[in-house]
Amino acid sequence: MESEASAELVVIYLEESREHLAALDEALLRLEREGPSPEIAGSLMGPLHTLKGNSGMIGFVAVKDYVHRLEDVFARAREGVLALDAIAVDRLLQGAAALRVAVEAACASGSERTDLGPEKAVLADLLAGAFPAASLATDAPRSGRVGEGALGSPRSATVRVDFARLDQLLNTVGELVVHRTRLEEIARNVQGVAPAAGRELLEAVHALAGVSAELQATVMDVRMLPIRHVFERFPRLVRDLARGQGKQVELVLQGEATRVDKAVIDELGEPLVHLVRNAVDHGIEPPAVRSARGKPATGTLLLAAAQESNQVVITLLDDGGGIDAAEIRRRALERGLLKEGEVLSDREAIQFVFTAGFSTARTVTDVSGRGVGLDVVVRSVERLGGLVEAETIPGAGTKFTLQLPLTLAMITVLMVEAGDSTYALPFASVVESLRYRRTELVRMNGRDTLRVRDRIVPLVHLSELAGGAKQSAEDAYAIVLGRGDKRLGVTVDRLLGQQDVVIKALDPLVSEAAVAIAGATVLSDGRVVLILDVASLFEGGRASAALRARAAEA
Amino acid sequence: MLRKILAVDDSALIHQMYKLFLSRYRNCKVLSAMNGLEALDKLGQEEGIDLILLDINMPVMNGLEFLQRVQKEAAYKDIPVIIISTEGKEEDTIRGLKMGARGYVKKPFQASELHGLIEKITGA
Numbered sequence: 001m002e003s004e005a006s007a008e009l010v011v012i013y014l015e016e017s018r019e020h021l022a023a024l025d026e027a028l029l030r031l032e033r034e035g036p037s038p039e040i041a042g043s044l045m046g047p048l049h050t051l052k053g054n055s056g057m058i059g060f061v062a063v064k065d066y067v068h069r070l071e072d073v074f075a076r077a078r079e080g081v082l083a084l085d086a087i088a089v090d091r092l093l094q095g096a097a098a099l100r101v102a103v104e105a106a107c108a109s110g111s112e113r114t115d116l117g118p119e120k121a122v123l124a125d126l127l128a129g130a131f132p133a134a135s136l137a138t139d140a141p142r143s144g145r146v147g148e149g150a151l152g153s154p155r156s157a158t159v160r161v162d163f164a165r166l167d168q169l170l171n172t173v174g175e176l177v178v179h180r181t182r183l184e185e186i187a188r189n190v191q192g193v194a195p196a197a198g199r200e201l202l203e204a205v206h207a208l209a210g211v212s213a214e215l216q217a218t219v220m221d222v223r224m225l226p227i228r229h230v231f232e233r234f235p236r237l238v239r240d241l242a243r244g245q246g247k248q249v250e251l252v253l254q255g256e257a258t259r260v261d262k263a264v265i266d267e268l269g270e271p272l273v274h275l276v277r278n279a280v281d282h283g284i285e286p287p288a289v290r291s292a293r294g295k296p297a298t299g300t301l302l303l304a305a306a307q308e309s310n311q312v313v314i315t316l317l318d319d320g321g322g323i324d325a326a327e328i329r330r331r332a333l334e335r336g337l338l339k340e341g342e343v344l345s346d347r348e349a350i351q352f353v354f355t356a357g358f359s360t361a362r363t364v365t366d367v368s369g370r371g372v373g374l375d376v377v378v379r380s381v382e383r384l385g386g387l388v389e390a391e392t393i394p395g396a397g398t399k400f401t402l403q404l405p406l407t408l409a410m411i412t413v414l415m416v417e418a419g420d421s422t423y424a425l426p427f428a429s430v431v432e433s434l435r436y437r438r439t440e441l442v443r444m445n446g447r448d449t450l451r452v453r454d455r456i457v458p459l460v461h462l463s464e465l466a467g468g469a470k471q472s473a474e475d476a477y478a479i480v481l482g483r484g485d486k487r488l489g490v491t492v493d494r495l496l497g498q499q500d501v502v503i504k505a506l507d508p509l510v511s512e513a514a515v516a517i518a519g520a521t522v523l524s525d526g527r528v529v530l531i532l533d534v535a536s537l538f539e540g541g542r543a544s545a546a547l548r549a550r551a552a553e554a
Numbered sequence: 555m556l557r558k559i560l561a562v563d564d565s566a567l568i569h570q571m572y573k574l575f576l577s578r579y580r581n582c583k584v585l586s587a588m589n590g591l592e593a594l595d596k597l598g599q600e601e602g603i604d605l606i607l608l609d610i611n612m613p614v615m616n617g618l619e620f621l622q623r624v625q626k627e628a629a630y631k632d633i634p635v636i637i638i639s640t641e642g643k644e645e646d647t648i649r650g651l652k653m654g655a656r657g658y659v660k661k662p663f664q665a666s667e668l669h670g671l672i673e674k675i676t677g678a
Contacts, residue, residue: 009574012567046564049611053640054567056662064662068642160566 006110012160013058014107020047021100022232024070028096029235032089041077041084048074060106066099066116069123076127088126093236095119163262166223170409173216174502178522180205180212216502220407224259227305227312230268231256234276234303241280248297249284254304260312261407264384268314268404271380271388275316275400276303278374283320283398293395295319307406311386311428314402323392325349348485350390354378382535384408385426385518387483411503413521413531414479415496419463422529424521425490427498429534431482436491437475450478450489459489460537483538490537503531556582556604556678562593562617563609563638572607575665579678590615594623597630605676606635608655610646618650625654634675638663 027044031037048071055064073092076082084092098119105113183205191198231253242249260268284290284299291297302317325346332338332352354374381388386404405411405428413424414433434452441448441459448459457480478489501521518533556579561572569586576584585600587593589612597603606624610617617637624630637658639647647658656675659667672678 009567009570012570016565016567046611046613049640049643050565052642053609053661054565056641057568057571059662071642 009058010107010110013054014103015160016054017051017103017107020051021096021103023047024096024099025093025236026232028089028093029239031084032086032093032239036077036083036085038078038080041074044074045071045078055103060103060112062112062115063099063102063106066095066102066120066123069120069127070095070099073123073126082127091122091126095122163223166219166262167409170216170219170223170502171504173212173219174504175522176212177216177502180209183208220261220410223261223263223407223409225262225265226256227258227260227265227268227314228256229265230272231303231305233269234272237273237276238280238301241277242284245281246286247280247284247299248287249280249299249301252300252302254302255306258305258307258312259406260305260404261409263408264312264404264406267380267384271377271402272303272314272316274374274377276301279316279318279320279398279400283318283322285321289321310406310412312404312406314404316400316402317397318399319397322394322396322398323350323353323390324394325392328352347391350392351485353390354388385411385428409503410500411519411531412498412500414498415529416462416477416479416490416492417494417496418461418492421463422496422523422527423462423492424499424501424529424531425479425481426518426531426534429481429483431480431487433477433479433495435475436478452478452480452487452489455487457487457489459491461491463493481534481537483534486538488538490532501529501531504528555579556672556676558583558585558600558603559605559607560585560587560593560596560600560603561607562587562590562612562620563607564588564612565609568609568638575668578665578669589613590617590620590623593620597624603633604678605672606633607638608635608650609638610643610650611640618646618653621650621653621655636668636671636675 027040030040048067052064052067077084102114187201187205190201238249238251287297300319304315306313328349384404389401392398412427414427414430416423449456476491477495478491481488503519518531520528520530585596587596591614608617635655637647637650637655639658639660657671
């Protein structure tokens with residue numbers, strides 16, 4: 001087979017195999033929880049059979065052979081000849097993990113890296129120990145529909161498309177919308193000169209507008225996947241972590257069908273794994289401690305997703321020991337993050353868990369505490385344009401809330417004008433916008449600040465940041481941005497309004513330099529408008545270089 | 555000459571492989587169905603299907619059930635069916651052949667094996 005063709009086949013193979021392996025994990029975890037069940041064993045026959053066939057076709061013989069034996073095991077279990085007890089399920093889970101590694105490795109390198117010999121031997125033992133060869137010839141009736149339901153709902157006709165092509169499609173649709181707006185402007189101008197022709201043109205443009213809006217919505221929807229794709233790895237992770245530490249943890253998943261842009265899905269795994277690990281490791285107490293505190297020995301971890309307007313809200317709730325705010329204050333003082341005498345509410349104090357290198361863990365386990373802190377979570381979530389917050393009740397548990405955009409391809413922005421340029425600010429970060437007089441500014445620690453009710457808000461003058469002239473207008477607008485509990489004001493000359501824009505990827509050279517630029521969008525007149533990156537604005541001044549470069553260009 | 559082949563399988567990988575394997579039949583359209591029910595729909599929608607490649611183990615409606623229905627329909631029963639079998643399901647293959655399938659290949663198979671069988675059955 002052509003090497004290019006086979007690379008494409010491997011991609012499809014891997015994607016399908018992951019579905020089948022997830023079904024295997026899920027069924028094994030159910031067997032572990034619910035005890036031997038012919039029905040659960042039977043549900044695996046379809047996925048395993050397809051996995052075996054596919055592995056053979058792609059030439060991964062060791063995987064095919066292993067899955068073939070696995071099929072035998074579950075076929076016997078379905079027939080009731082082989083009872084899968086806790087020990088057997090545990091060994092099957094180990095085997096499933098090895099199988100997953102073997103499949104991923106084979107796909108990554110193009111050929112198999114292991115013969116799965118020891119794992120196959122385990123299956124042989126399992127089959128041999130359960131029934132002597134003489135009784136092998138069972139002739140149980142076979143249902144022709146065993147595969148049904150194994151993958152959830154029946155599969156419909158689907159086409160697999162490279163995600164880069166969807167990106168390209170969305171980009172093109174974004175351009176279509178830009179041209180449509182431009183056409184509308186022309187049509188209005190024509191109407192002034194030749195009313196009848198103008199009206200006709202305008203009608204045609206409106207029809208086009210309807211179609212392009214629908215097209216845009218469809219393309220956005222095609223990019224969405226259920227969040228189940230991220231969640232499905234956690235039952236296994238939680239089980240393994242809990243076992244490793246002698247804890248009992250039940251993971252409850254909610255809202256798995258919530259649909260999110262694939263680009264968000266791809267980035268979400270890492271921060272969630274950190275939070276889940278943290279919850280099992282530091283949150284949920286060992287059974288003895290829980291019993292002593294009058295709690296059930298088994299801890300509960302709730303991982304839920306829900307859509308709220310154009311955001312997805314992910315909640316991770318544990319009923320563990322909670323975060324000790326007093327301990328956090330002590331550590332923060334010790335590390336100079338907090339000044340003596342500075343007063344901090346419990347809620348404010350626990351946000352320190354997101355600070356780099358900050359840990360209150362007394363013992364270092366092999367799970368968390370590897371020097372990789374929750375600051376990684378903040379960084380990942382902010383990269384996605386989201387927010388993360390922690391709440392805790394000592395003794396009762398901790399809740400982490402992640403707010404993320406449903407899509408990275410489109411964003412609601414506030415268009416503003418500063419100097420002679422137009423900029424876009426992500427609307428999700430805008431707390432309020434207000435008009436102020438120059439005389440209201442107060443100079444503090446070398447920078448302008450503005451009093452907004454009971455808070456002193458530091459200001460960034462956008463035109464100065466971009467290297468332009470000092471803001472001259474007597475009156476101007478301050479856009480107050482929020483990042484966690486922090487506030488920052490960005491001063492601009494004019495507010496142009498709120499707008500949904502398609503984010504265009506910047507030239508890699510520009511985006512590498514432009515730390516404070518989240519992306520760009522194209523206006524109807526063809527002008528490129530930069531979308532400011534709120535996180536970098538808070539970190540201060542890093543915008544300037546890139547913005548100045550742009551100002552020099554203009 | 556082959557004009558239309560209906561490929562029935564619940565795996566996207568296998569459909570992609572058919573596309574490669576069957577590309578030698580120029581001007582032949584390869585129709586894909588993910589299960590027996592979808593395959594029945596395709597039979598209803600498309601005319602002039604010359605050959606059916608049929609997987610047995612599929613959700614919603616499996617290959618044997620599909621075959622049974624096809625054999626009852628005068629309009630479809632003469633379309634040759636090749637069973638795509640997998641190790642360990644030999645008895646299903648035998649049932650399919652008894653029900654009227656014209657031949658079978660077993661996964662994993664090479665393109666040449668499929669070509670040989672198609673040639674023998676359809677003369678193409």
